[in-house]
Amino acid sequence: MPSKEVVFYGLMAAIACVTTIATHHRLAVQLFEMQWAQSVHSHTVLDTFHQRVDLRYFAGHVLVIVNIASQCGLTGQQYAGLTQLLAKYGERGLRILNFPCNQFGQQMPHSDGQEMMDHLRQEKANIGDVFAKIEVNGPGAAPLYKLLTRNRSNLRGGKIEWNFVKFLVDRRGQVYARYGAKAEPSALSGDIERLLGEGSK
Known part of the structure; x- marks a missing residue:
């Protein structure tokens, strides 16, 4: 079985990965909303x-x-x-x-x-x-x-x-x-x- 330290660091890495993905998604959504607000098509x-x-x-x-x-x-x-x-x-x-x-x-x-x-x-x-x-x-x-x-x-x-x-x-x-x-x-x-x-x- 993996040690507690290995499990802990693995869990922390997974959390960091999920956080990064969520941040990128949020930034992508914000960028899309900014571009949409500047689009003629939004009117x-x-x-x-x-x-x-x-x-x-x-x-x-x-x-x-x-x-x-x-x-x-x-x-x-x-x-x-x-x-x-x-x-x-x-x-x-x-x-x-x-x-x-x-x-x-x-x-x-x-x-x-x-x-x-x-x-x-x-x-x-x-x-x-x-x-x-x-x-x-x-x-x-x-x-x-x-x-x-x-x-x-x-x-x-x-x-x-x-x-x-x-x-x-x-x-x-x-x-x-x-x-x-x-x-x-x-x-x-x-x-x-x-x-x-x-x-x-």
């Missing part, structure tokens, strides 16, 4: 008809998230560019999430729902998924936009400066890049190709 929004949409539905897709306006000097150019992006990359996994916003010069007067859809149809703007009108800055900013504008070391954070600011989000729901209001949607093509390519490996 729920309303579509243009005010139905709840869990953004986990878009997990596995590359996303462009953009605040749109119907009466901005950039509207025609941006609608056309977004339509072209979706036509080019939609079948490969790109989704465009459009959030109407009236905070900049009152340039999105259209109401949610059918009026919004009729407006986009009239403009021949096949720009993807359309959500309820929101605020993107200030105390009333939508939680999703509070996440998007949070300062990060490798991104230009801070307030949304105007209509049609675009965020590129990877398949895991992490913000990859931000593009200013005047950036043509085609300027996103290289980064979109990169993210779509990563998902196909």
Whole structure:
């Protein structure tokens, strides 16, 4: 039979092993929770008809998230560019999430729902998924936009400066890049190709 000392040290080693495993598991859970809190997929929004949409539905897709306006000097150019992006990359996994916003010069007067859809149809703007009108800055900013504008070391954070600011989000729901209001949607093509390519490996 093993001596009491051998049994004791064996028991202590087993306890240490279990403690280490439990600590690693706890740290892994905490890391996952931190990453999830920073993920676009952790949010729920309303579509243009005010139905709840869990953004986990878009997990596995590359996303462009953009605040749109119907009466901005950039509207025609941006609608056309977004339509072209979706036509080019939609079948490969790109989704465009459009959030109407009236905070900049009152340039999105259209109401949610059918009026919004009729407006986009009239403009021949096949720009993807359309959500309820929101605020993107200030105390009333939508939680999703509070996440998007949070300062990060490798991104230009801070307030949304105007209509049609675009965020590129990877398949895991992490913000990859931000593009200013005047950036043509085609300027996103290289980064979109990169993210779509990563998902196909």
